[in-house]
Amino acid sequence: MNKKVLIVDDSNIMRDLLKKALIRIGCTVCGDARNGREGIEMFKTLQPDIVFMDISMPVMDGVEAIKGLKELEPDAVIIVLSAVGDEQTVESIKELGVLAFLKKPFNDKSILDAISSV
Amino acid sequence: MEMDYCRPFLDSLKKMIVEMANIKAKEKKSFSPEDKVLTSKGVTSIINFSGKVKGRLVLDLEQELAAAVAENITGKVFDSAKDNKLLSAIAEFNNIVAGDGITSLNNKYSLGLNLIPPVVFSGKGAVICIDKMPSASAECSTQYGTVRINVAFERREAYLWM
Numbered sequence: 663m664n665k666k667v668l669i670v671d672d673s674n675i676m677r678d679l680l681k682k683a684l685i686r687i688g689c690t691v692c693g694d695a696r697n698g699r700e701g702i703e704m705f706k707t708l709q710p711d712i713v714f715m716d717i718s719m720p721v722m723d724g725v726e727a728i729k730g731l732k733e734l735e736p737d738a739v740i741i742v743l744s745a746v747g748d749e750q751t752v753e754s755i756k757e758l759g760v761l762a763f764l765k766k767p768f769n770d771k772s773i774l775d776a777i778s779s780v
Numbered sequence: 781m782e783m784d785y786c787r788p789f790l791d792s793l794k795k796m797i798v799e800m801a802n803i804k805a806k807e808k809k810s811f812s813p814e815d816k817v818l819t820s821k822g823v824t825s826i827i828n829f830s831g832k833v834k835g836r837l838v839l840d841l842e843q844e845l846a847a848a849v850a851e852n853i854t855g856k857v858f859d860s861a862k863d864n865k866l867l868s869a870i871a872e873f874n875n876i877v878a879g880d881g882i883t884s885l886n887n888k889y890s891l892g893l894n895l896i897p898p899v900v901f902s903g904k905g906a907v908i909c910i911d912k913m914p915s916a917s918a919e920c921s922t923q924y925g926t927v928r929i930n931v932a933f934e935r936r937e938a939y940l941w942m
Contacts, residue, residue, distance in 0.1 A: 672897055673868065673871070673872045673875065674865075674868050675853065675854060675865070675868045675869045675871075675872045676872055678854070679853075679854075718875075718894065718895045718896070718897060719897065720897055744879065745875050745876050745878065745879020745880070745895060746879045746882055746883055746886070746893075746894065746895060747879070747883050748882070748883045748884075748886035748887045749886075749887055750886060750890070750892070751883075751886070765879075765880075765883070766875075766876050766879065767796070767799060767800050767876055
């Protein structure tokens with residue numbers, strides 16, 4: 663499972679926890695961004711295999727960032743990690759072309775299940 | 781104050797404190813309308829949400845409990861309740877509790893609620909200075925101390941359709 667992953671989340675705790683979980687399952691974390699705008703900039707230079715994207719963030723939220731990434735690279739592989747996971751939210755985010763939607767808190771298995779289809 | 785809107789947050793708090801921090805919380809005081817100014821028990825996190833209604837969740841933890849929650853989430857030991865990592869862990873804990881609560885409310889009542897990133901501070905006895913909205917508080921006890929949960933909701937006065 664040696665995938666290059668970019669993490670986009672405003673919570674430093676969440677970035678740390680996700681980084682550790684990804685390393686445990688054999689991924690390489692190539693970068694971590696604190697908001698959608700930083701995430702798009704890092705995506706351009708790092709060219710990750712997968713982006714883990716939070717939704718509620720300052721400066722630029724996850725929805726705008728997903729749209730921006732898809733404009734840059736329509737085949738970008740994005741997995742959303744969000745605290746809010748109601749049916750309407752999940753549906754509207756799936757329509758943006760993301761690979762998977764995971765509700766926080768996550769565990770190694772849910773992360774592994776999501777990326778095993780990449 | 782819509783009391784039906786409060787319960788999901790208490791259920792989420794009890795669920796998430798076990799799932800994320802392996803701490804059991806028992807309901808000590810049920811929800812009742814809050815008419816006093818809130819003062820912090822030690823570490824306090826505030827998160828706002830908006831949609832068809834607007835609201836707010838305050839989680840207010842005694843210091844020992846805040847440290848235990850943060851330690852179990854991060855795997856680090858904290859000497860001070862002012863440690864940035866401890867505060868970040870409590871903010872994220874509140875984010876996840878609020879997210880789980882509004883997930884239930886959105887599924888049940890189609891409120892279209894979204895979270896606004898949380899704020900957090902430490903300071904026992906500090907006055908929690910927040911917008912005045914009708915609110916209700918409940919309290920849970922754990923082996924490390926108590927946590928107060930305060931939920932506020934207010935109907936929007938107007939929508940602008942543009």
